Amino acid sequence: PALLRALRTAVLQGKGSDVSQILQSPLNFLDQSLLKGSKPYLTGEAVSMADIVLWGALHPILSDSSFTLGEHNSVKTWFDRVAAVHSCQSAVQKVLQGKGLQAMKSYMQRQPAPQNSQCRDAQPCNNNPAESEERQHFVSEEECEAAALAWNKGLSSCPAPDRQHPILPQEGKRNVLVTSALPYVNNVPHLGNIIGCVLSADVFSRYGRLRGWNMLFVCGTDEYGTATENKAREEGLTPQQICDKYHAVHSSIYSWFQIDFDFFGRTTTEKQTEIAQNIFWRLHKHGYLVEDTVEQLRCENCQRFLADRFVEGTCPHCSYPEARGDQCDKCGRLINAVELRDPQCKVCRQTPVIRSSKHLFLDLPKLESQLEQWLEKSTSTGDWTTNAKQITHSWIRDGLKPRCITRDLHWGTPVPHPDFKEKVFYVWFDAPIGYLSITANYTSEWERWWKNPLQVELYNFMAKDNVPFHSVVFPCSLLGAQDNYTLVNHLVATEYLNYEDTKFSKSRGTGVFGDMAKDTGIPSDVWRFYLLYVRPEGQDSAFSWADMAMKNNSELLNNLGNFINRAGMFVTKFFEGCVPVMELQREDKELLAVVGWELQQYIQLMDKVKIRDALKHILNISRHGNQYIQVNQPWKKIKGEESERLRAGTVTGVAVNIACLLSVMLLPYMPLVSQIIRDQLNAPQSCVYTMLQGSGTFVCSLSAGHRIGTVSPLFQKLEAEQIEALKKRFGGQQVLDVHDGDKVRALKAQKAEKDVIAAEVSKLLELKTQLALAEGKNLEPTSKKGKKK
Numbered sequence: 001p002a003l004l005r006a007l008r009t010a011v012l013q014g015k016g017s018d019v020s021q022i023l024q025s026p027l028n029f030l031d032q033s034l035l036k037g038s039k040p041y042l043t044g045e046a047v048s049m050a051d052i053v054l055w056g057a058l059h060p061i062l063s064d065s066s067f068t069l070g071e072h073n074s075v076k077t078w079f080d081r082v083a084a085v086h087s088c089q090s091a092v093q094k095v096l097q098g099k100g101l102q103a104m105k106s107y108m109q110r111q112p113a114p115q116n117s118q119c120r121d122a123q124p125c126n127n128n129p130a131e132s133e134e135r136q137h138f139v140s141e142e143e144c145e146a147a148a149l150a151w152n153k154g155l156s157s158c159p160a161p162d163r164q165h166p167i168l169p170q171e172g173k174r175n176v177l178v179t180s181a182l183p184y185v186n187n188v189p190h191l192g193n194i195i196g197c198v199l200s201a202d203v204f205s206r207y208g209r210l211r212g213w214n215m216l217f218v219c220g221t222d223e224y225g226t227a228t229e230n231k232a233r234e235e236g237l238t239p240q241q242i243c244d245k246y247h248a249v250h251s252s253i254y255s256w257f258q259i260d261f262d263f264f265g266r267t268t269t270e271k272q273t274e275i276a277q278n279i280f281w282r283l284h285k286h287g288y289l290v291e292d293t294v295e296q297l298r299c300e301n302c303q304r305f306l307a308d309r310f311v312e313g314t315c316p317h318c319s320y321p322e323a324r325g326d327q328c329d330k331c332g333r334l335i336n337a338v339e340l341r342d343p344q345c346k347v348c349r350q351t352p353v354i355r356s357s358k359h360l361f362l363d364l365p366k367l368e369s370q371l372e373q374w375l376e377k378s379t380s381t382g383d384w385t386t387n388a389k390q391i392t393h394s395w396i397r398d399g400l401k402p403r404c405i406t407r408d409l410h411w412g413t414p415v416p417h418p419d420f421k422e423k424v425f426y427v428w429f430d431a432p433i434g435y436l437s438i439t440a441n442y443t444s445e446w447e448r449w450w451k452n453p454l455q456v457e458l459y460n461f462m463a464k465d466n467v468p469f470h471s472v473v474f475p476c477s478l479l480g481a482q483d484n485y486t487l488v489n490h491l492v493a494t495e496y497l498n499y500e501d502t503k504f505s506k507s508r509g510t511g512v513f514g515d516m517a518k519d520t521g522i523p524s525d526v527w528r529f530y531l532l533y534v535r536p537e538g539q540d541s542a543f544s545w546a547d548m549a550m551k552n553n554s555e556l557l558n559n560l561g562n563f564i565n566r567a568g569m570f571v572t573k574f575f576e577g578c579v580p581v582m583e584l585q586r587e588d589k590e591l592l593a594v595v596g597w598e599l600q601q602y603i604q605l606m607d608k609v610k611i612r613d614a615l616k617h618i619l620n621i622s623r624h625g626n627q628y629i630q631v632n633q634p635w636k637k638i639k640g641e642e643s644e645r646l647r648a649g650t651v652t653g654v655a656v657n658i659a660c661l662l663s664v665m666l667l668p669y670m671p672l673v674s675q676i677i678r679d680q681l682n683a684p685q686s687c688v689y690t691m692l693q694g695s696g697t698f699v700c701s702l703s704a705g706h707r708i709g710t711v712s713p714l715f716q717k718l719e720a721e722q723i724e725a726l727k728k729r730f731g732g733q734q735v736l737d738v739h740d741g742d743k744v745r746a747l748k749a750q751k752a753e754k755d756v757i758a759a760e761v762s763k764l765l766e767l768k769t770q771l772a773l774a775e776g777k778n779l780e781p782t783s784k785k786g787k788k789k
């Protein structure tokens with residue numbers, strides 16, 4: 001980063017004279033390293049890759065006549081030595097073509113402008129090896145002293161917040177109600193579903209608890225509607241059986257991912273019927289429901305109206321050929337099923353016909369001005385993600401239309417109106433009411449959360465496709481019901497996580513699914529870490545096996561794990577397991593200030609639910625820590641004279657305290673690893689609640705004399721072959737699983753025609769062959785085992 005700044009200043013701004021100052025600190029560091037190493041090259045007696053890379057990077061600046069190396073004699077000698085290498089000389093010719101620094105101009109113009117201005121122009125800039133061009137905080141004398149003062153205060157006796165159920169809003173507390181979108185109960189959740197809703201909400205809830213807020217985190221399965229009816233048909237089970245089966249599947253996957261709900265419920269309950277019908281009658285009473293006759297698709301073969309997910313066809317907006325009857329997966333637009341081009345019944349693939357039926361509509365246009373008033377307040381005072389604001393804005397801009405809230409189905413909350421008694425509520429009218437009914441199943445005092453907007457702050461977590469239902473349709477239901485409901489204050493929507501190069505899809509079986517993650521043998525904390533590292537914040541992102549291995553090996557193993565393990569091992573090996581006496585020098589105080597600054601950035605970002613960005617600051621801290629250990633070399637100093645041993649002690653003590661801080665910051669992301677670190681360090685429980693208070697303070701939590709526990713490595717390397725094997729094993733299996741386990745069995749259970757079953761069996765065999773080929777297995781002739789002669 002310092003070099004990029006120097007180049008920018010010299011090449012684009014023509015301020016060559018500022019370059020020495022910008023590069024001073026990294027060049028000091030390099031000079032000292034060369035001096036200490038007393039070797040001709042960076043890593044030893046022979047020129048290495050490190051020499052070539054660093055020399056090549058520095059060459060344009062250092063070889064420019066306007067720049068003088070001043071006191072940096074070791075750098076100068078080294079630089080000239082590498083420059084004498086023949087291939088380096090020819091590379092210089094080829095790249096700079098005799099134009100010197102100006103040859104870099106077009107390259108520099110293509111580089112993004114630095115975004116973070118922590119390190120102001122003309123100030124010395126430390127080199128931060130983080131991936132981005134992010135700058136380290138430049139530390140003043142006052143900041144160093146303030147950091148040392150704060151550190152010396154140590155832990156306060158902050159009491160652990162109680163988490164006694166039922167959790168209810170409390171006077172004088174920040175009462176935070178967190179929901180994550182209720183996943184449909186029609187299949188096993190994939191990694192996209194997990195990061196999009198439950199995992200993000202979990203991280204924020206855990207963080208809120210550490211901040212001492214009074215948090216309630218509720219979620220549950222969304223069980224009504226065509227998704228369930230379809231699945232029941234496919235599996236030859238009743239909708240209730242499907243709900244019971246997949247509710248258990250979801251619960252067990254979330255518990256493996258350590259999603260710490262206060263309550264995980266479901267929507268098929270009496271409370272749901274009671275509350276949904278109550279809201280319905282209130283809307284009816286206040287005149288926000290209108291009747292209309294609508295044209296609907298009906299499959300004469302199946303003898304049913306084809307609502308929502310029972311029908312597929314070409315999207316009238318973007319021509320995506322597999323759009324559903326309620327929403328297009330590609331453009332995200334909501335669709336009226338009769339508008340689909342070439343519609344097909346999803347069950348029998350016949351073309352449906354159009355029939356009319358009488359329905360009830362939520363009168364959104366009548367609620368529009370109330371909605372806009374509320375939206376203006378909520379979006380300006382709360383933390384709505386940019387996509388949430390944009391999607392909502394585009395809905396309002398296009399003008400609201402009445403929305404049908406009833407369906408001709410069986411599996412749903414019954415519409416209580418006598419003229420519509422054959423119908424049920426549309427799942428998107430019903431599902432968000434699930435948040436209320438699930439809370440009601442948790443505590444009879446649920447209204448203290450849900451009818452208490454002055455005392456409660458509501459955060460809704462979801463992915464982008466769910467936004468309009470949470471920002472427009474559901475708020476309109478609640479506003480129209482006029483019962484002082486708590487409306488969303490912070491709508492947090494992710495973009496999509498893609499699988500390698502394609503979209504995750506439950507119904508299409510693409511991607512890695514929750515149950516597979518468990519079978520990989522990779523710990524759930526590592527899955528959490530990687531998903532949060534690539535959380536689609538601001539733009540779509542992608543899960544990639546190779547990238548997961550790389551992040552595990554570089555960030556977790558080499559950076560974070562390495563630092564924490566080394567810090568603990570030094571205490572164990574050199575100080576008999578007791579934290580040594582620390583006498584802080586300027587360099588240590590500077591580190592305390594830098595770490596404190598990273599901690600404050602983390603808190604500011606987490607407060608704004610920038611979960612992915614905040615994680616980078618944890619990794620920055622361990623990078624600073626590694627550098628600090630590397631420069632100070634306590635393993636050497638411990639063998640020196642008294643003053644050196646004291647120095648080794650200070651460095652070890654500071655490092656192990658940073659490790660303790662890291663365990664606290666990591667808790668929302670990797671709860672198990674966080675606990676293991678604190679167990680290894682035998683850290684006092686109060687450290688968890690002290691350091692994240694206010695704007696964040698890095699205090700000494702393991703003081704001299706503190707005895708730590710047994711230290712052991714935290715992470716394991718993921719080998720390339722292992723990842724390749726996992727990719728093959730899990731990459732495309734879901735299609736086969738669904739096919740194998742469900743379809744053929746269901747057809748047999750339904751006593752389908754022989755040739756229909758035979759067709760499915762042959763598809764299944766084909767898939768098995770493809771899978772075997774993908775796994776590199778030899779193809780055996782089909783076994784005749786068990787066949788009757």
Ligand SMILES: Nc1ncnc2c1ncn2[C@@H]1O[C@H](COP(=O)(O)OP(=O)(O)OP(=O)(O)O)[C@@H](O)[C@H]1O
Binds near residue numbers: 191466495
């Ligand atoms: N790729 C994704 N990345 C992030 N969140 C997602 C992704 N796909 C779905 N979600 C979110 O997960 C939740 C469940 O979505 P849903 O059940 O529609 O999953 P799906 O894979 O799109 O299913 P299907 O393919 O059957 O439509 C919703 O909150 C949705 O916004």
Ligand SMILES: N[C@@H](CCS)C(=O)O
Binds near residue numbers: 184431
């Ligand atoms: N079941 C919906 C969310 C309802 S809040 C979905 O999974 O998209």
